[in-house]
Amino acid sequence: MSNAAATSAAGGGAARRHVDIVMAGMARRRAAERRFRLYGRIAIGVGLFFLVVLFGSIVSNGYSAFWQTELRLDVKLDASQIDPQGGRDPAILGRADYGGIIKHRLREMFPEVHGRRDRIALYGLVSNGAAFELRARVLANPSLIGQTVSLWVPADDDVDMLMKGKIKRAGPEKDRRLKDNQLRWIDQLKADGRLEKRFNVNFFTRGDSRDPELAGIWGAAVGSFYTLIVTLLLSFPLGVAAAVYLEEFAPRNRWTDLIEVNINNLAAVPSIVFGLLGLAVFINFFGLPRSAPVVGGLVLTLMTLPTIIIASRAALKSVPPSIREAALGVGASPMQAMIYHVLPLAMPGMLTGTIIGMAQALGETAPLLMIGMVAFIADIPRGAFDPATVLPVQIYLWADSPERAYVERTSAAIMVLLAFLIAMNLFAVMMRKRFERRW
Amino acid sequence: MESQAISMKGNLDEQHDLSRARAAPAPTVSRETRGQTVGELRSQSARMRCTGVNVFYGEKHAVKNVNIDLGNNEVLAMIGPSGCGKTTFLRCLNRMNDTVSGCRVTGEIVMDGKDINARGVDVVPLRAQVSMVFQKPNPFPKSIWENVAFGPRIHGLAQNKVELDEIVVNSLQRAGLWNEVKDRLHEPGTGLSGGQQQRLCIARSIAVHPEVILMDEPCSALDPIATARIEELIDELRENYTICIVTHSMQQAARVSQRTAYFHLGDLIEVGDTKQIFTRPQHQLTEDYITGRFG
Incomplete structure (x- = not known):
């Protein structure tokens, strides 16, 4: 049909008006447009679907980690046991046998339990951390000595998993983590209202631990914080200075072309290579401490620099040349034109690039494995030179641990990391909106 | 003496030229006439004297002798x-062409007895002395x-804020913008209308007390009323x-200038008293252009 139209238009001339030819093709054009829009929607739909699945699985796995099963013990703090001299000396108070007090209390609660094996099973219901919590409580407030205090202590991770329905009661006893007598005690405690799920403060305040019920994200979060501070302090000034020089001042020649190509190449280098470089240079050659955020920050700086340089150069390029000319036209030196006029206009773009680079650095694991930030570190780092780990490495460590309770903690740690990333990206958007200027 | 000799030479060439141009009225410049300008090249009291200025963009010869x-x-x-090279030439006068990569300028531009293109001349004081207003208002x-x-x-x-304020007020007054903006000095300059923005750019230029102001089609983005206002201002600033103003409007050239230069494909064809150029052009190309036969 379109063929006929073409021949009649070509041959007949006046037989058909041009608008008819245009109209004949319209249906096809509209269909193509509709089809294209549909493809776009399908693409976005698929993307959103996977995003929802991802977030859904993480949240559904991880939300339970924000609650922890705890056990209420009414402990009698006997002065003769804790502070025999009565001097309230912290050194003596710290050395008392708090584990013994808790075990004693458990034996009182279940007087029918006899025999070494059964008693060990009974003590196993309470976390190893319970004694430390009791000790901390007494040291903070020695006036409690002599009284009977009601104390919530974390239950063992197996008890926690049972309470959350993650491990089953059924099955042969020898295959189960919790034996029949333990299940009986748990039921009794639950009936007494001594066992319940409470908000998991430990998860947000403690460092890593071999006991899942005591393991927290705070150590890794602080490690990430120090690492990112070092990265930001180094990579932002270096990146911006490099971008400004290359874009505004450097002559265009073979050398600057070579530098430009290599910056782009650097952006594509696998991050683990930067880790090996950091190990060889910063630790082996310069002798900086292993596992320290300062080395992690240096390595991530190398990795983030190309991102920041490329984004900053793009931001500088987008500043209209008329602004530079205006400044030069009244006799500003190139440096003054740069600092007073071009840099403020390019700043939002530079900041966005930097924060995206930082977000990338926050999520980076591989190079940090190489420099020893994968070690088990239970203490909260107190500076950039203390041994530390970071959030993504913590996730990796927990995902690798055999205990069932680490599964939900892994997902919870991912949620914390994602929250940080989303917050940083929102901050980037806000900065851009805030500093954006029209001209 | 020198200027007379050149204008004499110019006159001779011009006669030779005119006959050729009349014989072949096509708007191209023949090889022989290149760089040979007719009219009064030299001025009685020259602020800047350009001799043999050539500009190249890479291979392209944009301004010829x-x-x-x-x-x-x-x-x-x-x-x-x-595309005749008038803006390019204007930008030579305060070395704005330095910022264009691949651009090369030869020849002499003498100001205060010194060649501004000479080695070791600092462009910063030069641009404070010879400031520029651009085609598009760029506050x-x-x-x-x-x-x-x-x-x-x-x-x-300025030694202090008071002196600086004084300069700002004075410049805005001289640019004829003071009455319109005195109540909103701290609002963004980009919020002004096009004509006001261009006057702001002029105020910005005269605030550094230059001796020469270069204007590159300052009214091309403005309506007739704003244009009239700026032309008035140019006339006042002449005191x-x-x-030096580049313009596409011949009426504007006729209204504001004392002397006019006509460029064609990189050549300076004719320079002279504005009245004379517009009433009795000596060169065929000039005549064709001002009578609207091309361009």
């Missing part, structure tokens, strides 16, 4: 069809006050400054 004077307290208008995206204060501040022309 231009000889011209910018007289004191005089407005020189440069006219010609698009900084900052306040009106900041726009005007920027130049004096970087050059250290104190040497002005």
Whole structure:
């Protein structure tokens, strides 16, 4: 049909008006447009679907980690046991046998339990951390000595998993983590209202631990914080200075072309290579401490620099040349034109690039494995030179641990990391909106 | 003496030229006439004297052997069809072409007895002396006050805030913008209308007390009323400054300038008294252009 139209238009001339030819093709054009829009929607739909699945699985796995099963013990703090001299000396108070007090209390609660094996099973219901919590409580407030205090202590991770329905009661006893007598005690405690799920403060305040019920994200979060501070302090000034020089001042020649190509190449280098470089240079050659955020920050700086340089150069390029000319036209030196006029206009773009680079650095694991930030570190780092780990490495460590309770903690740690990333990206958007200027 | 000799030579060439041009009225310049300008190249009291100025963009020869004077307290208008090199030449006068990569300028531009293209000449004081107003109003995206204060501040022309304020007010007054903006000095300069923005740019230029002001089609983005206002301003500024203006409007050239230069494909074809150029052009190309036969 379109063929006929073409021949009649070509041959007949006046037989058909041009608008008819245009109209004949319209249906096809509209269909193509509709089809294209549909493809776009399908693409976005698929993307959103996977995003929802991802977030859904993480949240559904991880939300339970924000609650922890705890056990209420009414402990009698006997002065003769804790502070025999009565001097309230912290050194003596710290050395008392708090584990013994808790075990004693458990034996009182279940007087029918006899025999070494059964008693060990009974003590196993309470976390190893319970004694430390009791000790901390007494040291903070020695006036409690002599009284009977009601104390919530974390239950063992197996008890926690049972309470959350993650491990089953059924099955042969020898295959189960919790034996029949333990299940009986748990039921009794639950009936007494001594066992319940409470908000998991430990998860947000403690460092890593071999006991899942005591393991927290705070150590890794602080490690990430120090690492990112070092990265930001180094990579932002270096990146911006490099971008400004290359874009505004450097002559265009073979050398600057070579530098430009290599910056782009650097952006594509696998991050683990930067880790090996950091190990060889910063630790082996310069002798900086292993596992320290300062080395992690240096390595991530190398990795983030190309991102920041490329984004900053793009931001500088987008500043209209008329602004530079205006400044030069009244006799500003190139440096003054740069600092007073071009840099403020390019700043939002530079900041966005930097924060995206930082977000990338926050999520980076591989190079940090190489420099020893994968070690088990239970203490909260107190500076950039203390041994530390970071959030993504913590996730990796927990995902690798055999205990069932680490599964939900892994997902919870991912949620914390994602929250940080989303917050940083929102901050980037806000900065851009805030500093954006029209001209 | 020298200027007379050149104008004599120019006159001779012009006769030779005219006969050729009449014989072949096509708007091209023959090889023989290249760089041989007709009219009054030299001025009685030259502020800037250009001798044999050539500009190359890579291989392209954009301005060819231009000889011209910018007289004191005089407005020189440069006219010609698009791409004829008038803006490029204007940008030589305060070395704005330095910022264009691949651009090469040869020849002499003498000001105060010194060649501004010579080795070791610092462009910063030069541009403070020869300032520029661009085709598109380009205020900084900052306040009106900041726009005007920027130049004096970087050059250290004011000892304190009071003096700086004085310069800002004075410049805005001379640019004829004061009454319109005195109540909103701290609002962004980009919020003004096109004509106001261009006057702001002029105020910004005169705030550094230049001796020469270069204007590159300052009214091309403006309506007739704003244009009239700026033309008036140019006329007032002539009292104190040497002005060189590039324009596409022949009426504007006729209204504001004392001397006019006609460029064609990189050649300076004719220079002379504005009245004479528009009434009795000596060169065929000039005549064709001003009578609207091309361009």
